[in-house]
Amino acid sequence: MTIYRVRSKLLSICNVISSSSFARFSTSSHIPPLLQRIGFVGLGNMGARMANNLIKAGYDVAVHDVNPNAMKLFSDRGILTKESPFEVTEASDVVITMLPSPKHVLDVYEGPNGLLQGGKQSRPWLFIDSSTIDPQTSRKVSEAVSDCSMEDKKVSMLDAPVSGGVMAAETATLTFMVGGSEEAYLAAKTLFLSMGKNTVYCGPTGTGSAAKICNNLAMGVSMLGVSEAFVLGQSLGIPADTLTKIINSSSARCWSSDSYNPVPGVMEGVPASRKYDGGFSSKLMAKDLKLAAASAQESGLKCPLTQQAETIFTELCDDGHAMKDFSCVFRHYYSGKDEL
Ligand code: NAD
Numbered sequence: 643m644t645i646y647r648v649r650s651k652l653l654s655i656c657n658v659i660s661s662s663s664f665a666r667f668s669t670s671s672h673i674p675p676l677l678q679r680i681g682f683v684g685l686g687n688m689g690a691r692m693a694n695n696l697i698k699a700g701y702d703v704a705v706h707d708v709n710p711n712a713m714k715l716f717s718d719r720g721i722l723t724k725e726s727p728f729e730v731t732e733a734s735d736v737v738i739t740m741l742p743s744p745k746h747v748l749d750v751y752e753g754p755n756g757l758l759q760g761g762k763q764s765r766p767w768l769f770i771d772s773s774t775i776d777p778q779t780s781r782k783v784s785e786a787v788s789d790c791s792m793e794d795k796k797v798s799m800l801d802a803p804v805s806g807g808v809m810a811a812e813t814a815t816l817t818f819m820v821g822g823s824e825e826a827y828l829a830a831k832t833l834f835l836s837m838g839k840n841t842v843y844c845g846p847t848g849t850g851s852a853a854k855i856c857n858n859l860a861m862g863v864s865m866l867g868v869s870e871a872f873v874l875g876q877s878l879g880i881p882a883d884t885l886t887k888i889i890n891s892s893s894a895r896c897w898s899s900d901s902y903n904p905v906p907g908v909m910e911g912v913p914a915s916r917k918y919d920g921g922f923s924s925k926l927m928a929k930d931l932k933l934a935a936a937s938a939q940e941s942g943l944k945c946p947l948t949q950q951a952e953t954i955f956t957e958l959c960d961d962g963h964a965m966k967d968f969s970c971v972f973r974h975y976y977s978g979k980d981e982l
Contacts, residue, residue: 676735676767677701677735677736677829677830677832677833678701678702678735679701679702679704679733679734679735679736680696680701680702680703680704680734680735680736680737680738680833681703681704681705681706681724681730681731681733681734681736681737681738681766682696682703682704682705682706682730682737682738682739682740683705683706683707683727683730683737683738683739683740683741683750683757684707684739684740684741684742684746684750684773685705685706685707685709685712685713685715685716685740686707686712686740686742687808687811688740688772688804688807688808688811689707689740689741690712690715690716691808691811691812692738692740692772692811692816692837693705693716693738695811695814695836695837696738696833696836696837697721698836699836701833701836702722703721703722704721704722704723704724704730704733704734705721705722705723705724705730706723706724706725706726706727706729706730726755726756727750727751727755727756727757728755728756728757728759728760729755730757731757731759731760731764731765731766732760732765734765734766735765735766735767735768736766736767736768736769736770736830736833737757737766737768737769737770738769738770738771738772738833739751739757739769739770739771739772739773740772740773741771741773742773742929743773743775743929744773744775744776744779744933746773747771747773747775747779747783748779748782748783751769751783751786751787752783752786757769758786758787758789758790760790761789761790762790762791762792764790764797766797767795767796767797767798768797768798768799768800768826768829768830769787769797769798769799769800770799770800770802770830770833771783771799771800771801771802771803772802772803772804772818773803774803774851774854774855774858774926774929774930774933775801775803775851775933776851776855776933776936776937777801777821777848777849777851777852777855777937778848778937778940779851780799780801780821780847780848780850780851781847781848783799784799784801784822784847784848787799798822798823798826799822799826799847800820800821800822800823800826800827800830800850801820801821801822801847801848801849801850801851802818802819802820802821802822802830802834802850803818803819803850803851803853803854804816804817804818804819804838804854805817805819805854805857806838807921807922808920810838811837814836814837814838814839815838815839816837816838816839816840817838817839817840817841817842818834818837818838818840818841818842818850819841819842819844819850819853819854819857820834820841820842820843820844820850821844821845821846821847821848821849821850821851821852821853822846822847822850824843827841827843852937854930855930855933855934855937856934858927858930858931858934859930859931859934859945859948859951861897861898861927862927862930862931862951862955862968863947863948863951864896864897864898865898865902865904865968865969865971866950866951866954866971867894867898868889868894868896868898868899868903868904869898869904869969869971869972869975869976869978870976871885871889871894872885872904872905872972872978873972873976873977873978876978876979881981882903882905882907882908882981883907883908883981886899886900886903886905886908886909898969902969903969904969904970904971904972904973904978905972905978905980905981906973906980906981907980907981907982908981912969913966913967913969913970914967914969914970914972917966918963918966918967918969918970918973919966919967920967921967921968921969922967922968923964923965923966923967923968924955924958924959924963924964924965924966924967924968924970924971925959925964925965926968927955927968928952928955928956928958928959928964931948931951931952931955932952932956934948934952935948935949935952954971954975955968955971957975958970958971958974958975961974
């Protein structure tokens with residue numbers, strides 16, 4: 643039986659225990675030793691909250707970020723902070739990364755003082771990258787991680803991006819879409835369930851990243867379609883409220899119309915109802931569409947809607963709306979009006 647299978651068996655028992663709220667906040671005694679020490683690199687909007695949930699779940703967490711202020715929020719609470727990704731590996735059995743883009747991921751794994759500097763002496767047996775990046779980069783980094791394996795110690799990597807934004811990171815209700823070895827996935831499932839409520843195994847390395855960019859491609863394009871429909875509707879004299887009722891009981895119903903409506907005044911509690919503050923930024927949407935467009939090009943596919951959506955969201959960012967929620971495209975690209 644491989645070491646992963648032993649871990650998987652232990653962890654399937656742990657999964658049952660960790661589903662109770664008692665286990666979530668109890669001491670760490672239920673966590674097997676090889677899953678006890680977790681390194682976390684990238685303490686931004688998402689990562690800081692995810693690391694906090696691991697700490698609440700009882701793991702021994704060591705963290706690193708290039709931003710000293712992000713580190714201070716942890717060191718002030720007595721959490722172990724490290725000066726480089728490499729130092730994080732020395733204190734960790736598993737390392738999780740949550741970084742802005744492929745470039746940052748390559749830097750943190752393969753750069754000077756990076757996670758893989760220890761080579762075959764590397765302590766962690768598993769690296770999990772939850773950043774939204776392209777599948778090609780996920781596969782490249784995973785190969786470099788595999789090179790750290792030795793005959794008696796397999797070192798693995800999972801690409802495990804998330805859906806759900808900052809609120810879901812805060813409340814540990816993220817969904818993880820995971821690519822890589824299924825054994826490693828099963829072994830890490832308790833970790834995912836400390837930071838989220840759902841995990842989906844997608845297949846071999848790169849498929850988690852592929853799932854994420856495909857989801858966001860569809861989300862970006864559907865937001866544009868819904869926004870265009872509402873702007874045209876307004877100009878043809880149909881109030882957005884009425885059109886929403888029609889769409890939501892007709893064939894065009896989708897998340898952008900029934901849960902995240904872009905027209906101010908139609909729904910409460912969405913970014914459109916608070917001047918497009920909070921939510922998922924236009925900057926991140928433009929980034930994800932760029933990743934999707936590059937993947938489509940590499941695969942030799944025609945994806946004109948992806949390209950067009952990337953152009954629109956990039957323009958929105960260049961016009962000063964990069965940090966606004968991406969549904970602001972209704973107002974700031976199409977010049978849609980409030981519903982009164
Ligand atoms: P963020 O910009 O808030 O945080 C990124 C963190 O990484 C920052 O603290 C930054 O200092 C740190 N960092 C950058 N380079 C580093 C390096 N070389 N070494 C160490 N730390 C470094 O980003 P975020 O909103 O937390 O998003 C992280 C990832 O999650 C992105 O890939 C994003 O696309 C994805 N994501 C974000 C959301 C969201 O709503 N914010 C939702 C789903 C997925």
